Amino acid sequence: MAAQTVASSVLRxxxxxxxxxxxxxxxxxxxxxxxxxxxxxxxxxxxxxxRLVNLVIEAKSEAEIPAAAKPLIATAVANVLMASPAxxxxxFDFNLTLPIIMGQYLVLMVxxxxxxxxxxxxxxxxxxxxxxxxxVAVKDNSSELDALAEEAAAILKxxxxxxxxxxxxxxxxxxxxxxxxxxxxxxxxxxxxxxALSNLEKQKQESLGNLDAQVEALASEIVKKVxxx
Amino acid sequence: MNLYDISSxxxxxxxxxxxxxxxxxxxxxxxxxxVIGILIAMAVLTTRDLKAVPEGxxxxxxxxxxxxxxxxxxxxxxxxxxxxxxxxxTMFLFIFVxxxxxxxxxWRIIELPNxxxxxxxxxxxxxxxxxxxxxxxxxxxxxxxxxxxxFSKYIQPTPILLPINILEDFTKPLxxxxxxxxxxLADELVVGVLIxxxxxxxxxxxxxxGLFTSGIQALIFATLSAAYIxxxxxxx
Numbered sequence: 453m454a455a456q457t458v459a460s461s462v463l464r465x466x467x468x469x470x471x472x473x474x475x476x477x478x479x480x481x482x483x484x485x486x487x488x489x490x491x492x493x494x495x496x497x498x499x500x501x502x503r504l505v506n507l508v509i510e511a512k513s514e515a516e517i518p519a520a521a522k523p524l525i526a527t528a529v530a531n532v533l534m535a536s537p538a539x540x541x542x543x544f545d546f547n548l549t550l551p552i553i554m555g556q557y558l559v560l561m562v563x564x565x566x567x568x569x570x571x572x573x574x575x576x577x578x579x580x581x582x583x584x585x586x587x588v589a590v591k592d593n594s595s596e597l598d599a600l601a602e603e604a605a606a607i608l609k610x611x612x613x614x615x616x617x618x619x620x621x622x623x624x625x626x627x628x629x630x631x632x633x634x635x636x637x638x639x640x641x642x643x644x645x646x647x648a649l650s651n652l653e654k655q656k657q658e659s660l661g662n663l664d665a666q667v668e669a670l671a672s673e674i675v676k677k678v679x680x681x
Numbered sequence: 682m683n684l685y686d687i688s689s690x691x692x693x694x695x696x697x698x699x700x701x702x703x704x705x706x707x708x709x710x711x712x713x714x715x716v717i718g719i720l721i722a723m724a725v726l727t728t729r730d731l732k733a734v735p736e737g738x739x740x741x742x743x744x745x746x747x748x749x750x751x752x753x754x755x756x757x758x759x760x761x762x763x764x765x766x767x768x769x770x771t772m773f774l775f776i777f778v779x780x781x782x783x784x785x786x787x788w789r790i791i792e793l794p795n796x797x798x799x800x801x802x803x804x805x806x807x808x809x810x811x812x813x814x815x816x817x818x819x820x821x822x823x824x825x826x827x828x829x830x831x832f833s834k835y836i837q838p839t840p841i842l843l844p845i846n847i848l849e850d851f852t853k854p855l856x857x858x859x860x861x862x863x864x865x866l867a868d869e870l871v872v873g874v875l876i877x878x879x880x881x882x883x884x885x886x887x888x889x890x891g892l893f894t895s896g897i898q899a900l901i902f903a904t905l906s907a908a909y910i911x912x913x914x915x916x917x
Contacts, residue, residue, distance in 0.1 A: 545805070549806035555803070
Protein backbone atom coordinates (compact mmCIF):
# COMPACT_ATOMS: atom_id res chain seq x y z
CA MET A 453 0.00 0.00 0.00
CA ALA A 454 1.33 3.38 -0.94
CA ALA A 455 1.92 5.80 1.86
CA GLN A 456 0.09 8.56 0.06
CA THR A 457 -3.21 6.67 0.21
CA VAL A 458 -2.67 5.81 3.87
CA ALA A 459 -2.13 9.42 4.75
CA SER A 460 -5.09 10.61 2.74
CA SER A 461 -7.43 7.99 4.20
CA VAL A 462 -6.33 8.96 7.70
CA LEU A 463 -7.01 12.51 6.74
CA ARG A 464 -10.48 11.71 5.50
CA UNK A 465 -11.38 9.87 8.70
CA UNK A 466 -10.16 12.76 10.74
CA UNK A 467 -12.07 15.33 8.74
CA UNK A 468 -15.32 13.47 9.27
CA UNK A 469 -14.80 13.54 13.02
CA UNK A 470 -16.58 16.09 15.18
CA UNK A 471 -13.51 17.48 16.93
CA UNK A 472 -12.12 20.20 14.71
CA UNK A 473 -8.98 20.82 16.69
CA UNK A 474 -7.79 17.25 16.40
CA UNK A 475 -8.41 17.05 12.73
CA UNK A 476 -6.59 20.27 12.02
CA UNK A 477 -3.61 18.86 13.84
CA UNK A 478 -3.65 15.79 11.70
CA UNK A 479 -3.89 18.01 8.67
CA UNK A 480 -0.89 19.89 9.91
CA UNK A 481 1.03 16.67 10.45
CA UNK A 482 0.07 15.36 7.06
CA UNK A 483 0.98 18.52 5.25
CA UNK A 484 4.30 18.40 7.03
CA UNK A 485 4.81 14.90 5.75
CA UNK A 486 4.03 16.01 2.24
CA UNK A 487 7.48 17.53 2.10
CA UNK A 488 8.97 14.07 2.12
CA UNK A 489 7.22 12.60 -0.85
CA UNK A 490 10.36 10.96 -2.28
CA UNK A 491 10.98 9.17 0.98
CA UNK A 492 7.42 8.02 1.28
CA UNK A 493 7.84 5.99 -1.84
CA UNK A 494 10.22 3.74 0.00
CA UNK A 495 7.90 3.31 2.97
CA UNK A 496 8.07 -0.10 4.53
CA UNK A 497 5.26 -0.60 6.99
CA UNK A 498 5.57 -2.78 9.99
CA UNK A 499 2.68 -5.23 10.52
CA UNK A 500 1.45 -3.27 13.53
CA UNK A 501 1.12 -0.06 11.57
CA UNK A 502 -0.55 -1.93 8.74
CA ARG A 503 -3.11 -3.34 11.11
CA LEU A 504 -3.84 0.00 12.71
CA VAL A 505 -4.28 1.75 9.40
CA ASN A 506 -6.53 -1.02 8.16
CA LEU A 507 -8.59 -0.72 11.29
CA VAL A 508 -9.12 2.97 10.71
CA ILE A 509 -10.01 2.48 7.09
CA GLU A 510 -12.44 -0.32 7.87
CA ALA A 511 -13.98 1.81 10.56
CA LYS A 512 -14.60 4.48 7.99
CA SER A 513 -16.45 2.10 5.68
CA GLU A 514 -18.39 0.04 8.18
CA ALA A 515 -18.85 2.58 10.99
CA GLU A 516 -18.01 0.05 13.71
CA ILE A 517 -16.12 2.50 15.88
CA PRO A 518 -17.98 5.26 17.69
CA ALA A 519 -17.61 8.62 16.04
CA ALA A 520 -16.01 10.15 19.12
CA ALA A 521 -13.11 7.69 19.05
CA LYS A 522 -12.28 8.30 15.45
CA PRO A 523 -10.22 11.47 15.83
CA LEU A 524 -8.24 9.83 18.62
CA ILE A 525 -7.45 6.82 16.53
CA ALA A 526 -6.69 8.98 13.56
CA THR A 527 -4.23 10.98 15.64
CA ALA A 528 -2.63 7.83 16.96
CA VAL A 529 -2.24 6.42 13.48
CA ALA A 530 -0.85 9.66 12.22
CA ASN A 531 1.67 9.63 15.06
CA VAL A 532 2.67 6.09 14.27
CA LEU A 533 3.09 7.09 10.66
CA MET A 534 5.21 10.00 11.73
CA ALA A 535 7.36 7.60 13.69
CA SER A 536 7.82 5.25 10.76
CA PRO A 537 11.02 5.52 8.75
CA ALA A 538 9.48 7.37 5.86
CA UNK A 539 8.39 10.30 7.98
CA UNK A 540 11.70 10.55 9.74
CA UNK A 541 14.80 11.81 8.08
CA UNK A 542 15.18 15.26 9.44
CA UNK A 543 18.63 16.16 10.62
CA PHE A 544 17.54 19.39 12.27
CA ASP A 545 14.41 18.11 13.91
CA PHE A 546 13.75 20.28 16.94
CA ASN A 547 11.10 18.95 19.28
CA LEU A 548 10.33 18.28 22.92
CA THR A 549 13.67 16.47 23.29
CA LEU A 550 15.37 19.85 23.66
CA PRO A 551 13.60 21.07 26.82
CA ILE A 552 13.74 17.56 28.28
CA ILE A 553 17.50 17.49 27.79
CA MET A 554 17.75 20.94 29.37
CA GLY A 555 15.77 19.76 32.38
CA GLN A 556 17.81 16.60 32.67
CA TYR A 557 20.98 18.64 32.49
CA LEU A 558 19.85 20.89 35.33
CA VAL A 559 18.92 17.88 37.46
CA LEU A 560 22.27 16.27 36.68
CA MET A 561 24.02 19.49 37.64
CA VAL A 562 22.30 19.55 41.02
CA UNK A 563 23.08 15.86 41.64
CA UNK A 564 26.73 16.18 40.61
CA UNK A 565 27.03 19.32 42.72
CA UNK A 566 25.83 17.36 45.74
CA UNK A 567 27.99 14.33 44.92
CA UNK A 568 31.20 15.76 43.49
CA UNK A 569 31.63 19.49 43.34
CA UNK A 570 30.65 20.39 46.89
CA UNK A 571 32.21 17.51 48.92
CA UNK A 572 35.36 16.92 46.85
CA UNK A 573 35.84 20.67 46.53
CA UNK A 574 35.62 20.94 50.30
CA UNK A 575 38.25 18.22 50.71
CA UNK A 576 40.53 20.05 48.29
CA UNK A 577 40.01 23.39 50.03
CA UNK A 578 40.57 21.90 53.47
CA UNK A 579 43.79 20.28 52.36
CA UNK A 580 44.89 23.52 50.76
CA UNK A 581 44.28 25.59 53.89
CA UNK A 582 45.89 22.96 56.08
CA UNK A 583 49.05 22.91 53.98
CA UNK A 584 49.06 26.68 53.90
CA UNK A 585 48.80 26.97 57.68
CA UNK A 586 51.54 24.38 58.13
CA UNK A 587 53.75 26.28 55.74
CA VAL A 588 53.14 29.52 57.62
CA ALA A 589 53.91 27.80 60.94
CA VAL A 590 57.17 26.51 59.52
CA LYS A 591 58.09 29.98 58.29
CA ASP A 592 57.35 31.43 61.79
CA ASN A 593 59.87 29.04 63.33
CA SER A 594 62.80 30.90 61.82
CA SER A 595 63.76 32.77 65.06
CA GLU A 596 63.68 29.51 66.97
CA LEU A 597 65.82 27.97 64.31
CA ASP A 598 68.30 30.85 64.60
CA ALA A 599 68.54 30.36 68.36
CA LEU A 600 69.09 26.64 67.84
CA ALA A 601 71.77 27.32 65.27
CA GLU A 602 73.50 29.77 67.64
CA GLU A 603 73.37 27.26 70.43
CA ALA A 604 74.84 24.64 68.17
CA ALA A 605 77.60 27.04 67.16
CA ALA A 606 78.34 27.80 70.81
CA ILE A 607 78.49 24.14 71.69
CA LEU A 608 80.78 23.55 68.77
CA LYS A 609 83.02 26.41 69.85
CA UNK A 610 83.20 25.15 73.42
CA UNK A 611 83.96 21.67 72.26
CA UNK A 612 86.69 22.98 69.98
CA UNK A 613 88.22 24.98 72.83
CA UNK A 614 88.10 21.95 75.12
CA UNK A 615 89.78 19.86 72.55
CA UNK A 616 92.45 22.48 72.00
CA UNK A 617 93.06 22.66 75.72
CA UNK A 618 93.28 18.93 76.04
CA UNK A 619 95.75 18.80 73.19
CA UNK A 620 97.78 21.60 74.74
CA UNK A 621 97.85 20.01 78.16
CA UNK A 622 98.75 16.64 76.75
CA UNK A 623 101.52 18.21 74.73
CA UNK A 624 102.98 20.16 77.69
CA UNK A 625 102.74 17.14 79.94
CA UNK A 626 104.55 14.99 77.49
CA UNK A 627 107.19 17.66 76.97
CA UNK A 628 107.72 17.97 80.72
CA UNK A 629 108.04 14.26 81.08
CA UNK A 630 110.47 14.12 78.24
CA UNK A 631 112.54 16.94 79.70
CA UNK A 632 112.55 15.27 83.12
CA UNK A 633 113.63 11.98 81.73
CA UNK A 634 116.24 13.68 79.64
CA UNK A 635 117.63 15.61 82.59
CA UNK A 636 117.74 12.56 84.86
CA UNK A 637 119.46 10.57 82.18
CA UNK A 638 121.88 13.44 81.64
CA UNK A 639 122.62 13.72 85.36
CA UNK A 640 123.17 10.04 85.65
CA UNK A 641 125.54 10.10 82.75
CA UNK A 642 127.41 13.11 84.16
CA UNK A 643 127.74 11.37 87.51
CA UNK A 644 128.94 8.18 85.89
CA UNK A 645 131.39 10.13 83.80
CA UNK A 646 132.67 11.97 86.85
CA UNK A 647 133.16 8.77 88.82
CA ALA A 648 134.84 7.14 85.89
CA LEU A 649 137.17 10.11 85.48
CA SER A 650 137.98 10.23 89.20
CA ASN A 651 138.67 6.49 89.20
CA LEU A 652 140.95 6.97 86.26
CA GLU A 653 142.73 9.85 88.03
CA LYS A 654 143.11 7.75 91.13
CA GLN A 655 144.50 4.87 89.19
CA LYS A 656 146.81 7.26 87.41
CA GLN A 657 148.02 8.69 90.74
CA GLU A 658 148.43 5.19 92.08
CA SER A 659 150.39 4.05 89.09
CA LEU A 660 152.47 7.25 89.26
CA GLY A 661 153.20 6.58 92.99
CA ASN A 662 154.16 3.01 92.09
CA LEU A 663 156.39 4.32 89.34
CA ASP A 664 158.21 6.64 91.77
CA ALA A 665 158.84 3.82 94.18
CA GLN A 666 160.09 1.58 91.43
CA VAL A 667 162.30 4.38 90.05
CA GLU A 668 163.80 4.86 93.49
CA ALA A 669 164.36 1.14 93.91
CA LEU A 670 165.85 0.90 90.48
CA ALA A 671 168.07 3.95 91.12
CA SER A 672 169.34 2.55 94.42
CA GLU A 673 170.02 -0.73 92.74
CA ILE A 674 171.91 0.99 89.94
CA VAL A 675 173.85 3.03 92.53
CA LYS A 676 174.67 -0.15 94.41
CA LYS A 677 175.89 -1.88 91.34
CA VAL A 678 177.83 1.13 89.99
CA UNK A 679 179.32 2.19 93.22
CA UNK A 680 180.76 -0.87 94.93
CA UNK A 681 180.44 -0.66 98.49
CA MET B 682 23.08 -9.60 12.68
CA ASN B 683 26.42 -9.53 10.96
CA LEU B 684 29.21 -7.00 11.11
CA TYR B 685 27.89 -5.20 8.09
CA ASP B 686 24.55 -4.52 9.73
CA ILE B 687 26.25 -3.26 12.84
CA SER B 688 28.28 -0.80 10.83
CA SER B 689 25.59 0.51 8.51
CA UNK B 690 24.85 4.20 8.60
CA UNK B 691 21.60 5.96 9.34
CA UNK B 692 21.41 9.73 9.18
CA UNK B 693 18.59 11.81 10.48
CA UNK B 694 16.43 8.89 11.44
CA UNK B 695 14.90 9.02 14.86
CA UNK B 696 13.17 6.65 17.20
CA UNK B 697 10.12 8.74 17.93
CA UNK B 698 8.14 8.64 21.12
CA UNK B 699 4.97 10.57 21.49
CA UNK B 700 4.27 12.34 24.76
CA UNK B 701 0.87 14.01 24.76
CA UNK B 702 0.80 16.03 21.60
CA UNK B 703 4.57 16.23 21.32
CA UNK B 704 7.26 14.04 19.92
CA UNK B 705 10.64 13.26 21.35
CA UNK B 706 13.68 11.42 20.07
CA UNK B 707 13.66 8.27 22.13
CA UNK B 708 17.18 7.20 21.24
CA UNK B 709 18.58 10.50 22.48
CA UNK B 710 16.73 10.29 25.77
CA UNK B 711 17.71 6.64 26.34
CA UNK B 712 21.34 7.47 25.73
CA UNK B 713 21.27 10.57 27.86
CA UNK B 714 19.89 8.45 30.71
CA UNK B 715 22.72 5.99 30.24
CA VAL B 716 25.25 8.83 30.25
CA ILE B 717 23.67 10.38 33.34
CA GLY B 718 23.69 6.95 34.97
CA ILE B 719 27.40 6.51 34.20
CA LEU B 720 28.19 9.95 35.62
CA ILE B 721 26.21 9.43 38.80
CA ALA B 722 27.66 5.95 39.28
CA MET B 723 31.17 7.35 38.85
CA ALA B 724 30.42 10.15 41.29
CA VAL B 725 29.01 7.78 43.89
CA LEU B 726 31.83 5.25 43.54
CA THR B 727 34.64 7.76 43.75
CA THR B 728 33.27 9.90 46.57
CA ARG B 729 32.08 7.17 48.91
CA ASP B 730 34.98 7.53 51.27
CA LEU B 731 36.61 10.95 51.14
CA LYS B 732 39.84 11.35 53.07
CA ALA B 733 42.37 14.11 53.58
CA VAL B 734 44.98 11.86 51.99
CA PRO B 735 43.29 10.56 48.84
CA GLU B 736 43.14 6.88 47.92
CA GLY B 737 41.98 5.02 44.85
CA UNK B 738 39.02 6.62 43.11
CA UNK B 739 39.33 9.81 45.11
CA UNK B 740 42.58 10.57 43.27
CA UNK B 741 40.72 10.37 39.98
CA UNK B 742 37.80 12.54 41.01
CA UNK B 743 40.14 15.10 42.55
CA UNK B 744 42.14 15.21 39.33
CA UNK B 745 38.92 15.75 37.37
CA UNK B 746 37.72 18.45 39.74
CA UNK B 747 41.04 20.28 39.72
CA UNK B 748 41.05 20.19 35.94
CA UNK B 749 37.54 21.67 35.84
CA UNK B 750 38.40 24.27 38.47
CA UNK B 751 41.47 25.35 36.53
CA UNK B 752 39.43 25.61 33.37
CA UNK B 753 36.77 27.69 35.08
CA UNK B 754 39.27 29.83 36.94
CA UNK B 755 41.20 30.80 33.82
CA UNK B 756 37.99 31.85 32.06
CA UNK B 757 35.94 33.46 34.84
CA UNK B 758 38.64 34.67 37.20
CA UNK B 759 39.74 33.91 40.73
CA UNK B 760 37.04 35.98 42.44
CA UNK B 761 33.88 34.57 40.87
CA UNK B 762 34.70 31.16 39.47
CA UNK B 763 33.59 29.02 42.38
CA UNK B 764 29.86 29.40 41.83
CA UNK B 765 30.21 28.39 38.21
CA UNK B 766 32.23 25.22 38.71
CA UNK B 767 29.13 22.97 38.88
CA UNK B 768 27.68 24.40 35.68
CA UNK B 769 30.86 24.28 33.62
CA UNK B 770 31.95 21.00 35.17
CA THR B 771 28.66 19.25 34.47
CA MET B 772 28.78 20.65 30.94
CA PHE B 773 32.22 19.19 30.38
CA LEU B 774 31.50 15.84 31.99
CA PHE B 775 28.13 15.35 30.30
CA ILE B 776 29.45 16.20 26.84
CA PHE B 777 32.65 14.25 27.31
CA VAL B 778 30.93 11.09 28.51
CA UNK B 779 28.26 11.50 25.82
CA UNK B 780 30.83 11.79 23.06
CA UNK B 781 32.91 8.91 24.28
CA UNK B 782 29.88 6.72 24.86
CA UNK B 783 29.01 7.21 21.21
CA UNK B 784 32.50 6.21 20.18
CA UNK B 785 33.18 3.39 22.62
CA UNK B 786 29.91 1.56 23.26
CA UNK B 787 28.70 -0.69 20.43
CA TRP B 788 25.15 0.64 20.49
CA ARG B 789 24.21 -1.19 17.32
CA ILE B 790 23.94 -4.42 19.27
CA ILE B 791 20.78 -2.96 20.82
CA GLU B 792 18.23 -2.87 18.06
CA LEU B 793 15.67 -0.10 17.88
CA PRO B 794 12.59 -0.16 15.67
CA ASN B 795 13.90 2.91 13.96
CA UNK B 796 16.90 5.17 14.15
CA UNK B 797 19.96 4.15 16.09
CA UNK B 798 21.51 4.65 19.47
CA UNK B 799 24.56 6.86 19.49
CA UNK B 800 26.09 9.73 21.38
CA UNK B 801 23.32 12.00 22.72
CA UNK B 802 25.39 14.87 21.37
CA UNK B 803 24.88 13.78 17.76
CA UNK B 804 21.35 15.12 17.99
CA UNK B 805 20.79 18.82 17.44
CA UNK B 806 18.26 18.93 20.29
CA UNK B 807 20.90 18.03 22.85
CA UNK B 808 23.54 20.43 21.62
CA UNK B 809 21.04 23.26 21.14
CA UNK B 810 19.63 22.61 24.61
CA UNK B 811 23.07 22.82 26.17
CA UNK B 812 23.93 25.91 24.13
CA UNK B 813 20.70 27.62 25.21
CA UNK B 814 21.49 26.78 28.81
CA UNK B 815 24.85 28.45 28.31
CA UNK B 816 23.09 31.52 26.96
CA UNK B 817 20.75 31.60 29.94
CA UNK B 818 23.69 31.09 32.25
CA UNK B 819 25.68 34.02 30.94
CA UNK B 820 22.64 36.30 30.91
CA UNK B 821 21.97 35.26 34.49
CA UNK B 822 25.62 35.75 35.44
CA UNK B 823 25.79 39.18 33.84
CA UNK B 824 22.50 40.44 35.25
CA UNK B 825 23.24 38.99 38.66
CA UNK B 826 26.65 40.60 38.85
CA UNK B 827 26.05 43.95 37.21
CA UNK B 828 22.29 44.47 37.33
CA UNK B 829 20.78 46.38 34.44
CA UNK B 830 24.21 47.85 33.80
CA UNK B 831 24.85 44.57 32.01
CA PHE B 832 22.97 45.89 28.98
CA SER B 833 25.39 48.79 28.67
CA LYS B 834 27.84 46.37 27.11
CA TYR B 835 25.68 46.39 23.98
CA ILE B 836 26.64 49.97 23.20
CA GLN B 837 30.28 49.57 24.03
CA PRO B 838 32.78 50.53 22.80
CA THR B 839 30.46 52.49 20.49
CA PRO B 840 26.68 52.45 19.89
CA ILE B 841 27.39 51.69 16.21
CA LEU B 842 28.20 48.13 17.28
CA LEU B 843 24.75 47.65 18.83
CA PRO B 844 23.43 45.41 16.03
CA ILE B 845 26.55 43.29 16.04
CA ASN B 846 26.48 42.99 19.81
CA ILE B 847 22.86 41.87 19.69
CA LEU B 848 23.65 39.47 16.87
CA GLU B 849 26.37 37.98 19.03
CA ASP B 850 23.77 36.73 21.50
CA PHE B 851 22.30 34.65 18.72
CA THR B 852 25.52 33.50 17.11
CA LYS B 853 26.98 32.27 20.39
CA PRO B 854 24.47 29.46 21.03
CA LEU B 855 24.22 28.78 17.31
CA UNK B 856 27.94 28.27 16.88
CA UNK B 857 28.20 26.30 20.13
CA UNK B 858 25.43 23.88 19.22
CA UNK B 859 26.40 23.42 15.58
CA UNK B 860 30.06 22.95 16.32
CA UNK B 861 29.40 20.13 18.74
CA UNK B 862 26.61 18.57 16.70
CA UNK B 863 28.56 18.73 13.46
CA UNK B 864 31.76 17.34 14.90
CA UNK B 865 30.18 14.39 16.64
CA LEU B 866 27.81 13.49 13.82
CA ALA B 867 30.57 13.87 11.24
CA ASP B 868 32.88 11.71 13.29
CA GLU B 869 30.30 8.94 13.61
CA LEU B 870 29.49 9.19 9.92
CA VAL B 871 33.11 9.07 8.80
CA VAL B 872 33.77 6.01 10.94
CA GLY B 873 30.49 4.43 9.79
CA VAL B 874 31.15 5.01 6.10
CA LEU B 875 34.70 3.81 6.37
CA ILE B 876 33.59 0.67 8.20
CA UNK B 877 31.04 -0.03 5.51
CA UNK B 878 33.85 0.20 2.94
CA UNK B 879 36.62 -1.57 4.83
CA UNK B 880 35.28 -3.36 7.89
CA UNK B 881 38.61 -4.14 9.53
CA UNK B 882 41.74 -2.33 10.75
CA UNK B 883 41.58 0.68 8.39
CA UNK B 884 38.97 2.65 10.41
CA UNK B 885 40.92 2.25 13.66
CA UNK B 886 43.06 5.40 13.29
CA UNK B 887 39.93 7.35 12.51
CA UNK B 888 38.25 5.92 15.59
CA UNK B 889 41.15 7.18 17.68
CA UNK B 890 40.89 10.51 15.93
CA GLY B 891 37.19 10.44 16.84
CA LEU B 892 38.01 9.87 20.50
CA PHE B 893 40.43 12.77 20.37
CA THR B 894 37.89 15.03 18.64
CA SER B 895 35.25 14.04 21.19
CA GLY B 896 37.45 15.06 24.08
CA ILE B 897 38.50 18.29 22.40
CA GLN B 898 34.90 19.19 21.58
CA ALA B 899 33.81 18.68 25.19
CA LEU B 900 36.71 20.85 26.31
CA ILE B 901 35.89 23.53 23.75
CA PHE B 902 32.23 23.61 24.69
CA ALA B 903 32.97 23.90 28.40
CA THR B 904 35.74 26.46 27.88
CA LEU B 905 33.58 28.64 25.65
CA SER B 906 30.68 28.44 28.09
CA ALA B 907 32.95 29.57 30.88
CA ALA B 908 34.45 32.27 28.65
CA TYR B 909 31.01 33.64 27.75
CA ILE B 910 29.99 33.67 31.40
CA UNK B 911 33.24 35.36 32.39
CA UNK B 912 32.86 37.91 29.63
CA UNK B 913 29.30 38.72 30.69
CA UNK B 914 30.32 39.18 34.31
CA UNK B 915 33.35 41.39 33.83
CA UNK B 916 32.74 45.08 33.28
CA UNK B 917 34.12 46.76 30.21
